[in-house]
Every structure is written in C-alpha cells, then in structure tokens.
Amino acid sequence: MRRKNLLLSGWGRFPSAKSDAFRPEKLSEIAACLRDGDGSILARGAGRSYGDQALNSAGAVVLTERLDRFLSLETEGSTSTLTVEAGISLSAIQRLLIPRGLMLPVSPGTGFATVGGAIANDIHGKNHDADGSFGAHVAWIDLLTASGDVRRLTPDETPRDFWATVGGAGLTGIILAAALRLLKIPSNAVALREERMPDLAAFLNGLRAARAAARFSVGWIDALASGDRIGRGILETADLSAEGVAITPRKAKAIPLNLPTFCLSRSSVTLFNAAYYHRIPRAGRQSLRAIEDFLYPLDALAHWNRLYGKLGFSQFQAVLPDDAAETGLRALLNAVGQGGTASFLAVLKTLGAEGSGLLSFPQPGFTLALDLPRRAETEALLARLEAITLDHGGRIYLAKDSALSAAGFARMYPRLAEFQAIAAEMDPVGRFASDQSRRLNLRGA
Ligand SMILES: Cc1cc2nc3c(=O)[nH]c(=O)nc-3n(C[C@H](O)[C@H](O)[C@H](O)COP(=O)(O)OP(=O)(O)OC[C@H]3O[C@@H](n4cnc5c(N)ncnc54)[C@H](O)[C@@H]3O)c2cc1C
Structure with missing residues (x-):
C-alpha cells in the first residue's frame, strides 16, 4: 500500500507534525495499511478535532476520506437505520436524509466531521439533554483490530469493547463502518x-x-x-x-x-x-x-x-x-x-x-x-x-x-484505568496511538 509523508494538523492548525499517510480507496485495503505500516497507526477522518488527537508523528495515519459510501437505509418498522462507511461526512448523510423526513439525532457544530470521528469522540450536539451523545444512537460498529480481524461490536453483545471504542479516540482500532439509528422529522x-x-x-x-x-x-x-x-x-x-x-x-x-x-x-x-x-x-x-x-x-x-x-x-x-x-x-x-x-x-x-x-x-x-x-x-x-x-x-x-497535562486528564476521567485495561486486551502490542495519546498517556503502561 503506497504511503506519502504529509505535514498534518488539526483544525486549530497547531500543533502540526509530519506523518506517513495511507489513503485507501476501499474498506478491503485498510488491512494492508495495518500490515504495511511498521510502527503505530491511527485513523484520521476530516481532521476537525482541533489539537494533536488526529496526528501520529511517531507512526502512520490512515486517511478515511475515500471510505465514504452509503451501504444501506432501512426505513421499515418503528426505527430507521442507516449503514455507512466510516469516512463519510455528517453533512453528506444529512443531505440524503433530511428530504426523506429523517436526520441524525446528534450532530456537532460542523457537518464536515466523519462518522468515524463522531464515534471516536462520542460527540454531542445542541440537544444533549434531550438526545444524549452520538454513541447512544449507534447500533453496531465494524472495527478493524490490531490482529487484522474485523469485529462487529454492539452495545448488547460486546459492551466493554463497544463503549471503549465510543469516545476511545481511535485507540482501539479503525472503525470501518457503522449502523446509525435515525430521528424522524416533520420538515427540513x-x-x-x-x-x-x-x-x-x-x-x-x-x-x-x-x-x-x-x-x-x-x-x-x-x-x-x-x-x-x-x-x-x-x-x-x-x-x-x-x-x-x-x-x-x-x-x-x-x-x-x-x-x-x-x-x-x-x-x-x-x-x-x-x-x-x-x-x-x-x-x-x-x-x-x-x-x-x-x-x-x-x-x-x-x-x-x-x-x-x-x-x-x-x-x-x-x-x-x-x-x-x-x-x-x-x-x-x-x-x-x-x-x-x-x-x-x-x-x-x-x-x-x-x-x-x-x-x-x-x-x-x-x-x-x-x-x-x-x-x-x-x-x-x-x-x-x-x-x-x-x-x-x-x-x-x-x-x-x-x-x-496527563495528571490533570487522569483526575478528570475516573474511568481511565478501565479504558486502559480494555484497550490493552483489544490491542496488546499498543499498535494504535496518537500524539495526544502519548502526551496524555491514554494507553497506560
Ligand atoms: C467548527 C467545529 C465545531 C465543532 N463542534 C462540536 C460540537 O458541537 N460537539 C462535539 O462533540 N464536537 C465538536 N467538534 C469536534 C468534532 O466534532 C470532533 O473533533 C470530531 O471527532 C471530528 O471528526 P473528524 O472526522 O474530523 O475526526 P478527526 O479529527 O480526523 O479525528 C478525531 C479522532 O477520531 C478518530 N477517528 C477518526 N476516524 C476514525 C475511524 N474511522 N476509526 C477510528 N477512529 C477514528 C481519530 O483517530 C482521532 O482520535 C467541532 C469541531 C469543529 C471544527
């Protein structure tokens, strides 16, 4: 799989860092990025996180921008569900759904964010009191893990791995696709x-x-x-x-x-x-x-x-x-x-x-x-x-x-040790990492 050395930054344009970047065209090519990259690796969506979360200067990033296909839309029954590849933007989804009387229940302040990024940060919108965050509306996630296997994670059957991946900042694997439950709307x-x-x-x-x-x-x-x-x-x-x-x-x-x-x-x-x-x-x-x-x-x-x-x-x-x-x-x-x-x-x-x-x-x-x-x-x-x-x-x-600071982060997030233990089971060799995860010691010892 070909790679390019790119100077990347988050939306704040600070910090920036050079990193090898893969740009797969199909889901099936992502496993090759994992195989061909020798050091640590990280999925990168639209780069709309602001700081160093989507940077990996000590390894490679996988750009998901070409993995932006709609896979299915089911509107039978009381809940409609959309299945998409993880690199699709939220705006592209809304443009398809809103004319059909549906929308994503939770959106951040930019439609450029991808589904992978929305899951990895468990993003919230202007309606968190009413509708919770993005992860609450995800039916399943297909995750490429460090071993090269694709696992389907659901909140009922694999809750530990699912909830470590939702909000897990890309550190449990690469999200390939997801099924999202939708909200019915009366107008646009x-x-x-x-x-x-x-x-x-x-x-x-x-x-x-x-x-x-x-x-x-x-x-x-x-x-x-x-x-x-x-x-x-x-x-x-x-x-x-x-x-x-x-x-x-x-x-x-x-x-x-x-x-x-x-x-x-x-x-x-x-x-x-x-x-x-x-x-x-x-x-x-x-x-x-x-x-x-x-x-x-x-x-x-x-x-x-x-x-x-x-x-x-x-x-x-x-x-x-x-x-x-x-x-x-x-x-x-x-x-x-x-x-x-x-x-x-x-x-x-x-x-x-x-x-x-x-x-x-x-x-x-x-x-x-x-x-x-x-x-x-x-x-x-x-x-x-x-x-x-x-x-x-x-x-x-x-x-x-x-x-x-790493100490400040650990005081703010009381479930950090639990996350580290699950991430270590899912990725025992610590393949998934970012500049942010190293700064904040998110993966632990
Ligand atoms: C103008 C603006 C307004 C915003 N408003 C809000 C808001 O209201 N609420 C809110 O919660 N956030 C908000 N954000 C932040 C933004 O929603 C998040 O940073 C989101 O994660 C960006 O998605 P992305 O695709 O650009 O991800 P990136 O910035 O590319 O990556 C962010 C993280 O997601 C991981 N990731 C990306 N794709 C995958 C994948 N396929 N598999 C595994 N991990 C992946 C990366 O590894 C990284 O850790 C805003 C950002 C901007 C620029």
Whole structure:
C-alpha cells in the first residue's frame, strides 16, 4: 500500500507534525495499511478535532476520506437505520436524509466531521439533554483490530469493547463502518428563537429553562465583555418545526489567506463581538431556519480557521457541574479576559446525563468552548484554565485539546484505568496511538 509523508494538523492548525499517510480507496485495503505500516497507526477522518488527537508523528495515519459510501437505509418498522462507511461526512448523510423526513439525532457544530470521528469522540450536539451523545444512537460498529480481524461490536453483545471504542479516540482500532439509528422529522426546518442575555447569571437561567422547554439550545458569549457584562451573549433555542423552508443551496464563502494579526487586536474583536450581540433586537426574534444552517452555522465560512493567522489557535472546551458552573465559568472568562489574547465568540451549552463511553466527555452541567489565538502566553493561559476546571470538578474535551497535562486528564476521567485495561486486551502490542495519546498517556503502561 503506497504511503506519502504529509505535514498534518488539526483544525486549530497547531500543533502540526509530519506523518506517513495511507489513503485507501476501499474498506478491503485498510488491512494492508495495518500490515504495511511498521510502527503505530491511527485513523484520521476530516481532521476537525482541533489539537494533536488526529496526528501520529511517531507512526502512520490512515486517511478515511475515500471510505465514504452509503451501504444501506432501512426505513421499515418503528426505527430507521442507516449503514455507512466510516469516512463519510455528517453533512453528506444529512443531505440524503433530511428530504426523506429523517436526520441524525446528534450532530456537532460542523457537518464536515466523519462518522468515524463522531464515534471516536462520542460527540454531542445542541440537544444533549434531550438526545444524549452520538454513541447512544449507534447500533453496531465494524472495527478493524490490531490482529487484522474485523469485529462487529454492539452495545448488547460486546459492551466493554463497544463503549471503549465510543469516545476511545481511535485507540482501539479503525472503525470501518457503522449502523446509525435515525430521528424522524416533520420538515427540513427548526423554529428558532434568539434572545439577548445581558450577563452570565441571566444566561445560565435561560439555558436551565431551555433544558425542559426546547429540544435544542446553544449560547454565543462575548468572551471579551467584562465587569457587569461578563458572560453576555445570544441564547438560541429551537425545536423541530412542522413547517419547512425553501432551501437555497448555500455557497460557502472562504477566508482566502491567513489574516494578519492586527485583525485580531483586542479592539477589532471587541467591535465584532459587540456587533454580534446587538444584531438581535432587544425584544428577541423568531424565525424558521433550515436544519443544516442551524446545526452547522460555521460551515458557511470555509477555512474560517485562517481567521487566527498562520500561528493558528488552540480551542479550550470544559464542562463544569451545575452547582459549580456560575463561579467556575466566571473564573474561566475572567482568566481569558485578563489573558490579553482576543477570543471571538465563545459557545455555552448544557449537557445532560453521562453516557456509557469510558472516555466520553459529557457529564451533567454547562460546557464552555472558546478559541485562543496562539501567542507566547497561550500555554500559560491553558494551564490556568486546566487548574480552574479541576478546582470546579470539571473536565476538558479531548477533541479540542492540545495542552492538557496527563495528571490533570487522569483526575478528570475516573474511568481511565478501565479504558486502559480494555484497550490493552483489544490491542496488546499498543499498535494504535496518537500524539495526544502519548502526551496524555491514554494507553497506560
Ligand atoms: C467548527 C467545529 C465545531 C465543532 N463542534 C462540536 C460540537 O458541537 N460537539 C462535539 O462533540 N464536537 C465538536 N467538534 C469536534 C468534532 O466534532 C470532533 O473533533 C470530531 O471527532 C471530528 O471528526 P473528524 O472526522 O474530523 O475526526 P478527526 O479529527 O480526523 O479525528 C478525531 C479522532 O477520531 C478518530 N477517528 C477518526 N476516524 C476514525 C475511524 N474511522 N476509526 C477510528 N477512529 C477514528 C481519530 O483517530 C482521532 O482520535 C467541532 C469541531 C469543529 C471544527
């Protein structure tokens, strides 16, 4: 199997690393990548994780982008099920399903993520309280294991291996295909409500109320507002709508070049964030929005990761339990505000009950995600945010991470030892690894 040496990075464009890359055309060719690669190996989907999770500079990666076929769609009976190859993007699936009155029950904020990546991070959407995370809707996974065998994993027959693979960051094997249970929808639209939230306390109350009142909710926070306005932003709540909308195919606009750093000065980002806030009238507004536009708003701006210039950026995402959320979020936002690096809008959401994935991120509480442009002080700021997260009983999301300490990770994820034991049974020679797994010692001794 031919391989190429490529310079790769995650969506944050930091860090980057050279790695041998295989690009199989068919499922049957993946086993050859495992045979022909001599060191460690890792599946890589669309590279939409932000840090070093989909990098393997000490070995090879298997690019799954050509493994993007639909295998079957069953709509008989009460539950519809779609079977796909793991390299297919979530947007491609939604484009097939939505006109047929179906959709994926759980989606992240980008439709470019692949099914393999969605399973490996057990991703969550804007509806975690109502629908849980991605793994809860997976009927089975076909996994290529270190021995070269393909095993079918299900939550009922092989729960240990299934729940180590869901959220397992690619470390138990290469997901070849999966069967996904679907959600029936009355139309192609959601009924969206947008409201200004003047400060953090109002925002948290708004999100708490939305947990019971709406299927979807998400907050956009002005991460540079300070004083009485800290935590102000726009709350979006939405439900599936009986009435649909006419779809005009969207043509993504692109950020052509790396933006020069002056565009990211504190004053220009402050102006952008304030304009975003004041865009919504004081009394709020309601509209119908196409499901894909609501789920994947940032996909309309191709290469938006170039906004942060050629040094790239780190994303930080943590969840804090309900009772510690207000003080913890205030401390995180204050640290970012004092950090001197300008962050565009931050995202605030609620998460519901913990799932069964051993390394899955969601736990009940509030989750904050924000971008930090790479500067000399970024590492120190990320270390400070890790300490605040630990002090408030929270955890940081592997999909977004490039800086967490191994000790911090072990304190945040109490089922790590269980994961390590199962991964060692599934892959005794430690074939599957990533730059992140080595940094955080995810595979253990
Ligand atoms: C704009 C944006 C918004 C986002 N919003 C959210 C959000 O709301 N919620 C959320 O949970 N996440 C969110 N994310 C993160 C994203 O959903 C995850 O990082 C997802 O895993 C990316 O999928 P990918 O195919 O790009 O995976 P990659 O980044 O390529 O890989 C991520 C991990 O998945 C593993 N993997 C990929 N394919 C396979 C496979 N076939 N077999 C085994 N392992 C595999 C890799 O080894 C790696 O460990 C967002 C990302 C972006 C860029």
